[in-house]
Amino acid sequence: MKMYENNILKDIENAEDIYIAGHVNPDGDAVGSVLALALYLKKLGKSPRVLLESIPERFKFFSGTELWYNKDYDNITPDVFFAVDCGDKQRLGKAGEVFDRAELTYCIDHHRTNTGFADVNFINADASSASEIVFELLKANDFDPEKDIDIATDIYAGIVFDTGGFRHNCTSRRTHEVAGLLVEGGVDTSSIHSRVLFEHTYPQAKLFGAALNNIKHTQGVTYTTLTTNEIEGCGCTSEDLDGIVDFLLNLDVSECAVLVTQRSENTAKASVRSKRFPIADIVVSLGGGGHNLAAGVTCEGSVDAVAKKIVDLIVKGINHG
Numbered sequence: 001m002k003m004y005e006n007n008i009l010k011d012i013e014n015a016e017d018i019y020i021a022g023h024v025n026p027d028g029d030a031v032g033s034v035l036a037l038a039l040y041l042k043k044l045g046k047s048p049r050v051l052l053e054s055i056p057e058r059f060k061f062f063s064g065t066e067l068w069y070n071k072d073y074d075n076i077t078p079d080v081f082f083a084v085d086c087g088d089k090q091r092l093g094k095a096g097e098v099f100d101r102a103e104l105t106y107c108i109d110h111h112r113t114n115t116g117f118a119d120v121n122f123i124n125a126d127a128s129s130a131s132e133i134v135f136e137l138l139k140a141n142d143f144d145p146e147k148d149i150d151i152a153t154d155i156y157a158g159i160v161f162d163t164g165g166f167r168h169n170c171t172s173r174r175t176h177e178v179a180g181l182l183v184e185g186g187v188d189t190s191s192i193h194s195r196v197l198f199e200h201t202y203p204q205a206k207l208f209g210a211a212l213n214n215i216k217h218t219q220g221v222t223y224t225t226l227t228t229n230e231i232e233g234c235g236c237t238s239e240d241l242d243g244i245v246d247f248l249l250n251l252d253v254s255e256c257a258v259l260v261t262q263r264s265e266n267t268a269k270a271s272v273r274s275k276r277f278p279i280a281d282i283v284v285s286l287g288g289g290g291h292n293l294a295a296g297v298t299c300e301g302s303v304d305a306v307a308k309k310i311v312d313l314i315v316k317g318i319n320h321g
Helices: 008-012 028-043 095-101 130-139 149-163 173-185 189-198 202-213 228-233 244-249 280-285 303-319
Strands: 018-021 049-051 080-084 104-109 120-123 216-218 221-226 256-264 267-274 294-300
Touching (some): 018 028, 028 049, 028 080, 130 173, 149 173, 202 221, 202 228, 221 244, 244 267, 256 303, 280 294, 280 303
Parallel strands (some): 018 080, 080 104
Antiparallel strands (some): 216 221, 256 267, 267 294
16 A cells, blocks of 8 residues: 555664654553554564553553563663554653654554654554554565464454444444454454453443443433542552443433543543544544544543533534534
8 A cells, every 4th residue: 555655664774772652541552553563673673662651451461561661761762763543742641751852753643633743654544543554564564464473463452442343433444454364364353352342350340330320411422420539449540441431322312422530630531432423623622632433632620520511512513513
C-alpha cells in the first residue's frame, strides 16, 4: 500500500537508543501495537525499550513484556522515539519528556484528532487500530506472521481489543483482510478473544456492579460515575474500567454512553461512546480527542460536574443534529 511506504529501516540502521511508547492508561491496542513493534525491531538486531505507564494484568500474556522499561526516565535521550496510539504528545504522559529529547520522532496512530506532532507521522484515521497500522508498516518491511507468531499474536490481540471483536464501526474490509493473514500465520484466535474481551476478575465484577448502581439516563444518553473511593473500594484501579462504557452503549435506550471516573481531587476523566451521533468535536472542544464514535477527555471538576457538562453538550448536539 502506497500510503505505508516508509524509511523506518533506514532511519534505525545506525540508531542505538530506540524507545517506543504508548498512551497513558494503556489499553489492549496500545500494549499490542507497542510490543509488536518492539519485538520486530529486536528481531532486526536492535535493543528497543518500551515506555508504558504500566502493563495491565490482563495484557501480560502478550509477547514482549520483558522489553518494558520500568526505571527512571530522566536520563533517557533516544536516537529514535516511536509514539504509538497517541493522538497528541500530552497523551504520552511522563514519556513525553523523553519524546522531546529524541533526535528523531515517529508517530503511528489512527485517531482522527491526531495533531501530527512527530517528525514523521503515519496517521490513518480509517484504520481500525494502531495495531493494524503497525501490521502494514511491518508487512512493507517483509514481516511474515507465520515466522513471527509472537508479533502476529500481539497485533491480532490489539486489533481484537479496539474493534471489540470486529464489532465496532472502525472495522473495515482491510481489517478483516489483515486479521485473515494473521490467522493464516497461526495465531490462537479463540484464546485471544477470550482473554482480551471476556475474562474478568472478581474485583472487576464488583466494580461493574458499582458502576451500574450509579447509572442514569436522559434523552438518549446513558451515563455513570465512579469516584476514587468506589474504584479502590472494589479493589480496583483505573486499569479495570474496560467494558463498562461499552455495556452502557449497548443498552436499547442508548444513543450515546458516558463513563466519568475520578482521577484526582478535582479532575475526572470521561470516556464517551456513540452508536451514530459524532461526539469527537464535542470532546475536542473540552480538550480531549479520539474518534467520531469513541473519544475521551479529562476535565477539572467532580465526577458529577464533569458528567453533567458532557451529557448536556451531547443532548444539545443530538437535539440540534
